[in-house]
Amino acid sequence: MRNLIPVPLTSDAFAQFGEVIDLATAKQIPINYGSTTRFNDLATIDTGDENGRTLINVFRSRPVSLPHTVKIMERHPLGSQAFLSMSDIAFLVLVAPPVQTVHADDLELFITDGRQGVNFYKNTWHHYQLVLGRQTDFVVIDRGGRGENLVEVELRGEAQILAEDLPESGDL
C-alpha cells in the first residue's frame, strides 16, 4: 500500500497535468475607471472539436473522509476542466500522466494553498475532488456537447491518503 504525501502545488510541478490558477501570478488590468482589477485570462479553456461548447457549473463538494483509499481515476478526453475555489479551504489534487492504465506508482498528490485553482488538460487522469475540512463550492469550467467526455479506470495497485500525512491547516 502506497501512502500518498502531498506536495505544494506549483505551476512547474503541475506543468504536465495542467495549469495552476493563481491570482497572485495573474496579469492584473485596472478597468472600469479604476473601480475594478481584472485578473485576466486565468486558464486555457479547451472544448475540443466543433461539437464542444463551454459549460459553466458550480460543484458543491463535501470533504473527503480520511483515511481515503484511492479506487477510481477519471479523465476527460474531449476537453479541459478548470476549478476555481469559492472559499479559502485547501484541497488535494491527485493526478497521473495520460498513460493507458493507472498504477499506484503513477500517482502524484498536490495540495493547494487555499487560494489556487487548477485546470486539468484534456486526458489528464485525476481523482474526483478531495476537499479538506468542510463543504466547498467551486466554479467549474468544462466541456459540454455531443461525445463521451468521461473515462474512469480502477486503480492498479493500492494507494491511500492518511490524515497524518497532511500539513496542519495552520501551515498552509
Place this chain on the structure above:
Amino acid sequence: MRNLIPVPLTSDAFAQFGEVIDLATAKQIPINYGSTTRFNDLATIDTGDENGRTLINVFRSRPVSLPHTVKIMERHPLGSQAFLSMSDIAFLVLVAPPVQTVHADDLELFITDGRQGVNFYKNTWHHYQLVLGRQTDFVVIDRGGRGENLVEVELRGEAQILAEDLPESGDL
C-alpha cells in the same frame, strides 16, 4: 434627473438582456459517488466568431460610492459576459436594450439577492459593476481573441442612483 429604483432580479424581467445565474433553479446532478452536487450548465457562453475563445477571469471590484451619477454604458459586440459572485453581497445590474444610443429613459436597474449572477448577452448595454457594501470578487467568463469587443457610449439625459432608493441589506 431620473432616479433609478432597483427591482429584484428575475429571469423573466431580465430575459431580453441576458440570463440570471442561480443555483436555486439550476439542474442538480449528483456526481463523484455522491460526494459532489453539480449545478450544471449555468450560462450560455457565446464567444462569437471563429476568432473567439473563452476567457476565465476574476474581477475584484470596489463598492460603488453613492449617490452615483450614470455617465457611461458599455457593450460587448463579440460575445457574452457572465458574472458569478464569490461572496454573498448583493450587486446592482444596470442595463439597456441594444439600441444605438442610450438615453436615461432606456435604463433598467436590477438588484441581485446576493446569490444570483448574471450573463449579459452580446450587445446588451450595461454599466460596469456596481457592487454594494464592500469589495467583492467575481468569476467572469467572457470572450478573448482578435477583434474589438468593447464599445462605450455616454449616456444621453441624466440618471442617478441614490442610497435611499436601495433596500436595507437586511431586506434582501
